[in-house]
Amino acid sequence: MKKxxxxxxxxxxxxxxQSAAAEGVESFKPLLLSESAKSALIVAQADDSQSSGDLSNxxxxxxxxxxxxxxxxxxxxxxxxxxLSNTINGEGYSGSLNSDFGFSGETGIGYKFGDFRTELLxxxxxxxxxxxxxxxxxxxRNIKASNSNMQTLTFxxxxxxxxxxxxxxxxxxxIGAGWLTLGGMNFDVGNVAYSTKQETQAxxxxxxxxxxxxxxxxxxxxxxxxxxxxxxxxNFELEAKGENRRVVEKDEMVEEKVKVEEKSTIEVNKIVxxxxxxxxxxxxxxxTEVERFNPDNxxxxxxxxxxITIEYCKDEARFNNFKNFAWCxxxxxxxxxxxxxFKQTKTIRTLIREPKTVIxxxxxxxxxxxxxxxxxxxxxxxxxxxxxxxxxxxxxVGFRWFFNQPDNDPVVAAEPVEPAPEPVIQEEQVPVRxxx
Numbered sequence: 001m002k003k004x005x006x007x008x009x010x011x012x013x014x015x016x017x018q019s020a021a022a023e024g025v026e027s028f029k030p031l032l033l034s035e036s037a038k039s040a041l042i043v044a045q046a047d048d049s050q051s052s053g054d055l056s057n058x059x060x061x062x063x064x065x066x067x068x069x070x071x072x073x074x075x076x077x078x079x080x081x082x083x084l085s086n087t088i089n090g091e092g093y094s095g096s097l098n099s100d101f102g103f104s105g106e107t108g109i110g111y112k113f114g115d116f117r118t119e120l121l122x123x124x125x126x127x128x129x130x131x132x133x134x135x136x137x138x139x140x141r142n143i144k145a146s147n148s149n150m151q152t153l154t155f156x157x158x159x160x161x162x163x164x165x166x167x168x169x170x171x172x173x174x175i176g177a178g179w180l181t182l183g184g185m186n187f188d189v190g191n192v193a194y195s196t197k198q199e200t201q202a203x204x205x206x207x208x209x210x211x212x213x214x215x216x217x218x219x220x221x222x223x224x225x226x227x228x229x230x231x232x233x234x235n236f237e238l239e240a241k242g243e244n245r246r247v248v249e250k251d252e253m254v255e256e257k258v259k260v261e262e263k264s265t266i267e268v269n270k271i272v273x274x275x276x277x278x279x280x281x282x283x284x285x286x287x288t289e290v291e292r293f294n295p296d297n298x299x300x301x302x303x304x305x306x307x308i309t310i311e312y313c314k315d316e317a318r319f320n321n322f323k324n325f326a327w328c329x330x331x332x333x334x335x336x337x338x339x340x341x342f343k344q345t346k347t348i349r350t351l352i353r354e355p356k357t358v359i360x361x362x363x364x365x366x367x368x369x370x371x372x373x374x375x376x377x378x379x380x381x382x383x384x385x386x387x388x389x390x391x392x393x394x395x396x397v398g399f400r401w402f403f404n405q406p407d408n409d410p411v412v413a414a415e416p417v418e419p420a421p422e423p424v425i426q427e428e429q430v431p432v433r434x435x436x
Contacts, residue, residue: 073398093136146183314404
């Protein structure tokens with residue numbers, strides 16, 4: 001019995017030793033890897049780290065450079081709260097005008113610098129279904145208002161809130177000019193029909209906006225935004241057709257304006273022009289110059305040995321030559337006076353004072369007694385229609401295209417590293433002695 005137990009204990013010890021040896025080999029395998037296997041293991045760990053990093057940064061936005069961009073957005077906008085005021089026949093009238101939600105769009109050019117953006121935008125908004133309220137005494141009847149529209153040109157400054165992701169909220173403000181084209185308004189007060197001219201007027205507009213954009217790529221954004229816009233005052237000219245009609249309830253004294261012609265006589269200066277032809281005699285003088293030979297004049301003096309010899313003009317015939325011996329001649333001037341007769345026209349202006357009748361229109365007021373149940377007619381007295389200010393609320397969706405954005409750098413895939421073969425560890429055979 002003891003021999004059997006000894007053999008069993010020896011076999012169990014041998015099995016435990018073999019199991020411990022195998023576990024020891026497995027635990028020491030990393031220490032026995034070759035250098036190439038170790039390099040492959042490091043590269044694999046780096047790839048795992050890179051892939052895990054890419055997954056963690058998958059939602060990060062692409063890097064975008066500053067520059068110009070093109071925005072385009074469409075949506076809807078509603079204008080409301082336009083105040084209306086007017087004076088008719090000395091009475092004040094007031095009210096408001098509201099429109100339904102209408103189409104709205106805007107486009108333009110923008111520039112991004114850092115977290116800020118500036119935009120110059122043109123916008124267009126329909127104002128359909130105008131609802132006009134106008135109150136006063138006497139009451140207003142038959143109110144009608146047509147569709148209108150608003151065009152704007154605004155400059156905006158916006159700030160992008162950096163969230164380190166593709167989603168970017170932003171806020172900003174705008175200011176510019178708005179052109180309101182009024183479709184036309186009509187209403188009646190008493191027997192007079194009033195209407196506005198269909199015209200376009202400009203006023204200042206300003207407001208703010210807030211939105212959220214999603215960065216699709218370096219060059220493209222899509223966004224949704226809401227905006228508020230405040231308009232200035234507009235002034236539209238009113239036209240009136242008809243006359244105020246009033247029935248007198250009892251005899252009353254009425255002052256009315258009457259046009260009276262006043263005639264007056266004044267003296268007016270008048271210039272009368274006439275012409276007269278007359279005969280005039282005038283003396284005409286003619287002057288004649290004559291040269292006459294004088295033989296007693298000295299022709300020349302000759303200086304010789306015996307003294308000075310004087311020759312006279314009469315001594316030689318050749319001295320009678322005016323061209324060569326002018327001093328041998330005396331000059332005489334004769335004046336002849338001859339009367340001449342001719343005709344001339346003379347203009348005569350005469351100042352005459354004559355009476356003239358002047359007619360002048362004068363507006364005078366006179367009192368008239370109007371009997372009971374009489375109808376009094378008068379022209380309406382009214383002012384222009386003051387329109388505004390008003391409020392506009394809008395919601396739009398759109399996209400932005402950023403110019404000249406650089407392409408992403410290409411990613412070069414690393415060459416795969418073949419793992420080194422695992423070393424083969426030979427298990428040491430432990431002999432087991434059997435006891436026989």
